[in-house]
Amino acid sequence: MIKKKQAFRHTRAFWLFVLPALLLFSVFFILPLILSIGFSFTNYDGWKTMDFVGLKNYIKLFTSIEFYKALGRTFVYALCNLPFKVIIPLLVATLVTSKRLKGTTPIRTIIYIPVLLSALVAGITINWMFGQEYGLINFIIQKLGGTPLEWALNPKLATFVISFASNWVTVGYYMILFIGGINNIPKELYEAGSVDGATSVQTFFRLTLPLLSPTIFIVLLLSSVGLLKEYALIQGITQGGPGTSTTYIIKYIFDQGFTQYRYGYASAIGVIVSLIFIVIALIQFRATNGGGEV
Amino acid sequence: MNNAKKGHRMQEILITLVGVLVAVIMIFPIIWLLMSSFKANTELFAYPLHLFPQEFSINSYINVIKNGFFTYVKNSLFIAVVGTLITVIISAMCGYALAIYRNEINYTNKVFAIFLLGTLVPGEILTISQFTVVSALGLYNNVWGVILPVVTTTTGIFMYRQHYMSIPLSLAESARIDGASELKIFKDIMFPLGSSVTVSLTIFSFMWRWNDYILPLMVLSEQKKFTIQIAIKSYIGTMTVDWISILAASILSIVPIVILFIFLQKYIVGGIATSGVKG
Numbered sequence: 001m002i003k004k005k006q007a008f009r010h011t012r013a014f015w016l017f018v019l020p021a022l023l024l025f026s027v028f029f030i031l032p033l034i035l036s037i038g039f040s041f042t043n044y045d046g047w048k049t050m051d052f053v054g055l056k057n058y059i060k061l062f063t064s065i066e067f068y069k070a071l072g073r074t075f076v077y078a079l080c081n082l083p084f085k086v087i088i089p090l091l092v093a094t095l096v097t098s099k100r101l102k103g104t105t106p107i108r109t110i111i112y113i114p115v116l117l118s119a120l121v122a123g124i125t126i127n128w129m130f131g132q133e134y135g136l137i138n139f140i141i142q143k144l145g146g147t148p149l150e151w152a153l154n155p156k157l158a159t160f161v162i163s164f165a166s167n168w169v170t171v172g173y174y175m176i177l178f179i180g181g182i183n184n185i186p187k188e189l190y191e192a193g194s195v196d197g198a199t200s201v202q203t204f205f206r207l208t209l210p211l212l213s214p215t216i217f218i219v220l221l222l223s224s225v226g227l228l229k230e231y232a233l234i235q236g237i238t239q240g241g242p243g244t245s246t247t248y249i250i251k252y253i254f255d256q257g258f259t260q261y262r263y264g265y266a267s268a269i270g271v272i273v274s275l276i277f278i279v280i281a282l283i284q285f286r287a288t289n290g291g292g293e294v
Numbered sequence: 295m296n297n298a299k300k301g302h303r304m305q306e307i308l309i310t311l312v313g314v315l316v317a318v319i320m321i322f323p324i325i326w327l328l329m330s331s332f333k334a335n336t337e338l339f340a341y342p343l344h345l346f347p348q349e350f351s352i353n354s355y356i357n358v359i360k361n362g363f364f365t366y367v368k369n370s371l372f373i374a375v376v377g378t379l380i381t382v383i384i385s386a387m388c389g390y391a392l393a394i395y396r397n398e399i400n401y402t403n404k405v406f407a408i409f410l411l412g413t414l415v416p417g418e419i420l421t422i423s424q425f426t427v428v429s430a431l432g433l434y435n436n437v438w439g440v441i442l443p444v445v446t447t448t449t450g451i452f453m454y455r456q457h458y459m460s461i462p463l464s465l466a467e468s469a470r471i472d473g474a475s476e477l478k479i480f481k482d483i484m485f486p487l488g489s490s491v492t493v494s495l496t497i498f499s500f501m502w503r504w505n506d507y508i509l510p511l512m513v514l515s516e517q518k519k520f521t522i523q524i525a526i527k528s529y530i531g532t533m534t535v536d537w538i539s540i541l542a543a544s545i546l547s548i549v550p551i552v553i554l555f556i557f558l559q560k561y562i563v564g565g566i567a568t569s570g571v572k573g
Contacts, residue, residue, distance in 0.1 A: 009476065010395055011395075011399060013395075013477070014391045014402070016477075017387040018388050018392070018405060020387065021384040021388035021409070021446050022388070022409075024384065027427065027431075027442075028442060028446070029411070029420070029446070030408075030411070031427055032420040033411070035423035036419070036422070036423045039423060039426075046426070092316060095312060095316065098309050100302075100306045100309045101310055101313050103310065103313070107313045107316070107317045109555075110317040110321050111320045112559075114320060114323075116501065116551045116555050118504075118507060118547070119505070119507065120505075120523055121505075121526065124526070124544055125323045125324060125327050126323055128541070133339070134338065134339045134340070139341065139343045171320065172320070229419075232507040236530075239530070250418050250419070254422075258422070263426070266422055267422060270419040273419060274414075277415055277416055278415065281413055282414075
């Protein structure tokens with residue numbers, strides 16, 4: 001009898017504790033998730049029109065060159081940047097965990113600082129250096145006798161600036177993950193290595209790298225997601241231009257939805273793109289045993 | 295022996311030099327932005343460029359402040375502080391309950407799985423329908439429309455759940471024998487025990503809310519309700535960019551976060567190491 005009473009009290013307490021988070025999550029995440037799927041079958045314009053149109057949005061989507069272009073552009077951008085997103089922080093982490101390094105703490109702190117910036121401000125900060133007319137980089141190029149580059153007008157250069165900013169702002173974050181990974185490697189292994197006379201390069205490739213593969217995997221997944229959904233950073237640099245050459249998929253969804261008032265169509269794109277993210281998330285899920293831990 | 299020592303010393307110098315170089319490269323864009331923000335308009339757009347302002351000027355700062363910058367700071371602060379407060383309270387309660395009742399209630403994992411849905415799809419993709427919900431609730435152009443949609447974070451719930459899993463259940467059991475209510479056990483005993491998570495989550499959440507971009511951009515329409523990020527965005531026109539305002543405003547938006555970080559960095563680094571999840 002007492003047991004039963006206690007069980008009831010605990011069940012009630014459990015729901016009271018969980019309720020606020022569950023309620024807010026349902027209203028602002030689960031509901032929008034369902035709405036997105038629902039909207040994708042309508043011609044909703046964000047205002048008054050909302051008729052059921054069946055698969056029309058999806059048919060339009062899969063036959064739209066614009067959509068494939070935006071998606072292709074996003075994949076190329078992500079794939080080209082992926083190696084840098086892993087290699088640079090890994091090298092930096094190896095450097096800042098070296099016992100020979102003096103001033104480890106201030107150096108780590110400074111490297112981390114760009115992570116603190118909002119994506120918009122990070123984009124702006126890098127863009128300021130790459131200004132066409134009075135930018136620092138072009139000034140240096142001219143000083144060295146070169147011709148100033150059209151950073152904003154040339155699609156390739158514009159993509160380079162965005163990539164530069166994107167990497168700059170995440171180096172510190174992934175560095176911390178790699179430092180965690182490196183610190184988890186048992187010290188005895190390194191001692192054994194140095195007794196055997198391994199050089200530091202050998203140690204890195206034969207010991208550090210293989211033992212870090214779980215962390216490398218996580219950084220790959222996290223940066224894939226980050227790159228595929230790049231948006232605010234670009235708003236601080238090219239805003240999708242020149243033309244549509246840096247309009248990646250999230251920007252494309254917003255343009256369709258908020259600029260052209262095609263909520264239904266934009267939702268359909270969202271649904272399709274979600275599938276890509278869900279696959280990545282499920283891989284991550286398996287890799288980390290159902291949580292977010294590294 | 296002496297030679298080996300010398301070689302060791304050389305290596306130390308070399309590695310430290312590389313370390314300093316990396317740090318300088320990483321911080322330089324911000325230093326350049328900072329220095330530029332103190333240059334007079336005429337110097338900003340004239341060659342040759344100098345790192346240090348030829349003539350130190352705070353005009354750009356005076357300018358943004360005159361144009362209502364403190365209103366944006368106030369709005370950003372309100373959103374960040376209130377949002378963080380709600381995030382910490384609801385995440386702690388939820389994560390705690392998911393952990394502490396795990397033996398008595400057999401569906402805690404199912405409830406947790408619902409929250410894990412939040413990590414499947416990036417919020418960016420749901421913005422359009424989130425915006426529809428916010429409007430339907432009458433929260434368009436309202437700070438609550440910016441705060442409420444993002445206060446639940448799976449990361450936060452996850453961090454607390456992990457933490458309370460490691461606390462022995464007997465602690466709650468003995469408090470119950472002493473006649474403490476479930477709420478009292480949480481409030482007086484368990485919440486203080488989660489302070490390490492609370493500190494990390496507070497810093498992260500404050501940073502996320504301070505730097506939020508998409509939702510405020512969609513939801514806030516009136517200039518006097520703008521956050522700093524939206525104000526900065528508003529300086530970027532389709533044709534012209536008001537660089538003078540952007541430089542000063544960007545620096546002002548960075549400063550509070552960097553100060554917070556420098557004082558509390560050990561919690562940030564610890565937080566990433568234990569949760570490893572972003573956003």
